[in-house]
Amino acid sequence: MTRKVTGYAVTLDINGRIIDAGSLSSALVRVPLLKTELEEGLKELDNVSAEDPISSTIKEPSTAGGKLIMAEEVEVGHVGWKTFGLFLRTLGGCFPLLFFVSFIGLDVVSEMALALQTWFLDFWASQYQDHEMADTLHYLSRYGAIFLVCLGLKALGFFVFVTSQMTIHRLLMDAVLYMWGWLDTTPVSRIIARCTQDIGSVDGPLTHQFCALAQVTVSMTINRAAVLLFTPIFIIPASVIGVLGGWLGQIFIAAQLPVKRELSNAKAPVLAHVGAAIAGTVSVRAYGDEERAFYDLNRWITVRIDALGATFSASLLHGSFTVAATWLLTSGSLNMAMAFSGIILVWIRLINLVEVESSSLERISGYLEADQEPRPTSQGVPPAYWPASGELRVENLSARYSLDGPKVLHDVSFTVDSGQHIGAVGRTGSGKSTLALSLLRTIYTEGDVYYDGIKTDTLNLDALRSNITIIPQMPELLSGTLRQNLDPFEQFDDATLNDALRAAGAGGNLSVGQRQVLALARAIVRGSKLLILDEATSAIDFKTDTVIQSTLRNELKDVTLITIAHRLQTIMDADKILVLNAGHIVEFDTPRNLLANEDGIFRKLVNESADKETLYVMAGAN
Numbered sequence: 001m002t003r004k005v006t007g008y009a010v011t012l013d014i015n016g017r018i019i020d021a022g023s024l025s026s027a028l029v030r031v032p033l034l035k036t037e038l039e040e041g042l043k044e045l046d047n048v049s050a051e052d053p054i055s056s057t058i059k060e061p062s063t064a065g066g067k068l069i070m071a072e073e074v075e076v077g078h079v080g081w082k083t084f085g086l087f088l089r090t091l092g093g094c095f096p097l098l099f100f101v102s103f104i105g106l107d108v109v110s111e112m113a114l115a116l117q118t119w120f121l122d123f124w125a126s127q128y129q130d131h132e133m134a135d136t137l138h139y140l141s142r143y144g145a146i147f148l149v150c151l152g153l154k155a156l157g158f159f160v161f162v163t164s165q166m167t168i169h170r171l172l173m174d175a176v177l178y179m180w181g182w183l184d185t186t187p188v189s190r191i192i193a194r195c196t197q198d199i200g201s202v203d204g205p206l207t208h209q210f211c212a213l214a215q216v217t218v219s220m221t222i223n224r225a226a227v228l229l230f231t232p233i234f235i236i237p238a239s240v241i242g243v244l245g246g247w248l249g250q251i252f253i254a255a256q257l258p259v260k261r262e263l264s265n266a267k268a269p270v271l272a273h274v275g276a277a278i279a280g281t282v283s284v285r286a287y288g289d290e291e292r293a294f295y296d297l298n299r300w301i302t303v304r305i306d307a308l309g310a311t312f313s314a315s316l317l318h319g320s321f322t323v324a325a326t327w328l329l330t331s332g333s334l335n336m337a338m339a340f341s342g343i344i345l346v347w348i349r350l351i352n353l354v355e356v357e358s359s360s361l362e363r364i365s366g367y368l369e370a371d372q373e374p375r376p377t378s379q380g381v382p383p384a385y386w387p388a389s390g391e392l393r394v395e396n397l398s399a400r401y402s403l404d405g406p407k408v409l410h411d412v413s414f415t416v417d418s419g420q421h422i423g424a425v426g427r428t429g430s431g432k433s434t435l436a437l438s439l440l441r442t443i444y445t446e447g448d449v450y451y452d453g454i455k456t457d458t459l460n461l462d463a464l465r466s467n468i469t470i471i472p473q474m475p476e477l478l479s480g481t482l483r484q485n486l487d488p489f490e491q492f493d494d495a496t497l498n499d500a501l502r503a504a505g506a507g508g509n510l511s512v513g514q515r516q517v518l519a520l521a522r523a524i525v526r527g528s529k530l531l532i533l534d535e536a537t538s539a540i541d542f543k544t545d546t547v548i549q550s551t552l553r554n555e556l557k558d559v560t561l562i563t564i565a566h567r568l569q570t571i572m573d574a575d576k577i578l579v580l581n582a583g584h585i586v587e588f589d590t591p592r593n594l595l596a597n598e599d600g601i602f603r604k605l606v607n608e609s610a611d612k613e614t615l616y617v618m619a620g621a622n
């Protein structure tokens with residue numbers, strides 16, 4: 001069968017440098033080894049799709065509407081009081097009441113001092129009518145003193161405001177770290193947007209505008225209320241201006257708030273682009289294309305951000321207040337009316353701006369209300385001796401990835417003695433990794449798991465998870481030294497770390513196999529009683545894998561080891577093999593007994609393997 005080969009091929013030499021790049025067809029001519037590999041690969045693919053009924057029946061995982069990533073939610077209508085209450089509650093840190101009393105109190109006193117200053121000026125002027133030679137220095141020094149008191153009080157109020165500790169960011173970080181079962185459906189860029197752009201809006205514009213609003217409210221109440229008291233006729237223009245301003249404000253909010261909400265949502269993909277570019281730094285360097293990539297990225301972001309910013313700025317009725325104010329000011333004749341109309345419009349405008357910026361609060365409070373993992377409690381702290389052994393008892397364990405999702409594990413029960421080595425096998429999608437995640441309680445589970453005699457759902461999650469070590473297929477490394485990666489909390493000495501590296505077979509930027517070796521060393525250093533290897537040596541060559549497996553058995557004698565592996569040789573000398581099929585345990589016995597079962601799934605898997613004879617020998621069954 002002939003196939004048309006399309007695409008772009010990059011060939012690396014043994015040092016990881018690019019030796020050839022171009023169309024795949026021309027690469028196949030230039031690099032003969034590639035042609036052989038491709039032909040073999042295509043042949044295997046043909047065989048697999050013809051033989052394996054499972055792979056042809058695998059369906060896309062379904063979530064609501066068949067979508068894995070849901071569109072980001074956008075609120076409609078006004079920002080609710082509940083949301084704004086979150087801002088008010090967190091504004092004063094641990095002492096919100098004290099904060100409001102001191103901030104508003106200082107502002108009230110400083111406004112009174114300002115009124116006193118005006119009165120004093122009037123009083124000073126009147127002295128020249130009564131006495132021809134009033135003592136200027138005397139009045140000037142008193143006037144200056146009142147001014148300084150005013151200034152001091154205003155400054156103190158502002159100081160209280162800016163030093164008040166906002167706790168929203170801490171609540172948000174907590175919520176993000178504890179949120180349950182959502183990382184699969186939430187792009188990281190959305191989380192970054194809430195933790196940077198939305199927190200930035202709350203810390204910056206919202207806080208400043210709220211501060212200005214509070215001050216204008218106090219000033220308007222104290223000064224203008226006095227004017228109204230003495231000249232009640234001003235109530236008429238004040239009411240007209242207030243109603244007109246409020247009406248314009250409603251139109252402004254109706255246009256501005258959705259724009260701000262869409263703008264916030266639209267930034268997440270921009271951040272995702274930045275994230276992708278950071279992740280692809282190695283490729284960018286390999287092509288020697290840093291400068292172009294930097295320029296392109298800058299252009300990409302600048303054009304989009306500018307376009308969004310321009311849309312935001314050009315949104316409707318931005319200048320309506322100014323127009324209204326000008327009209328009123330030109331038509332009015334009295335100074336007082338002018339000042340009064342001005343301050344009312346400023347006040348309404350500030351209320352609108354606070355509401356627009358509060359849309360960021362909405363997005364933050366959405367995360368605060370999401371389903372979260374249980375927080376640690378004093379009852380959940382395990383006794384100091386726990387875990388003394390790696391004994392594991394699982395009773396009717398079921399698991400699902402979301403509350404409304406299907407069960408992926410169904411009433412699984414098994415017991416593992418301390419120090420036993422269990423190999424978990426099964427077809428792709430049978431639930432092996434899900435079982436590992438259920439033991440760590442990172443997904444929704446029902447049923448009971450006892451680890452060294454204690455039911456794990458009675459334990460704090462941090463206690464449970466710090467006593468189980470899992471190495472996934474693609475281990476995460478921290479940026480930093482090898483030592484920091486092995487021992488992030490600096491608990492062990494060099495000798496222990498060296499021993500662990502040697503035991504793991506270890507001999508910047510590591511290959512997947514090298515990462516796995518390092519993660520194994522990290523797991524050995526941690527010394528948990530329960531170690532789960534989820535395809536943890538899949539990228540390590542077979543010879544090294546064999547050495548690692550035998551070292552693990554010798555080094556970790558009293559550690560319960562659950563090894564999930566597709567490569568059957570990795571688990572063939574395990575004490576027991578657990579076979580999963582569609583979320584059910586279908587077999588659980590020693591490899592030898594399982595191979596003796598003519599109709600067994602495990603036996604079928606072994607018989608399908610190319611190294612069938614070796615596997616039978618390893619299991620001691622012939």
Ligand SMILES: Nc1ncnc2c1ncn2[C@@H]1O[C@H](COP(=O)(O)OP(=O)(O)OP(=O)(O)O)[C@@H](O)[C@H]1O
Nearest residue numbers: 061184401408426427428429430431432433434435
């Ligand atoms: N994050 C997820 N959200 C929803 N369903 C999931 C998720 N991860 C896995 N599943 C589903 O759970 C089932 C079991 O998957 P799991 O990853 O446990 O299989 P596995 O046996 O480990 O497969 P593999 O050998 O390919 O790693 C599959 O049907 C899969 O579609």
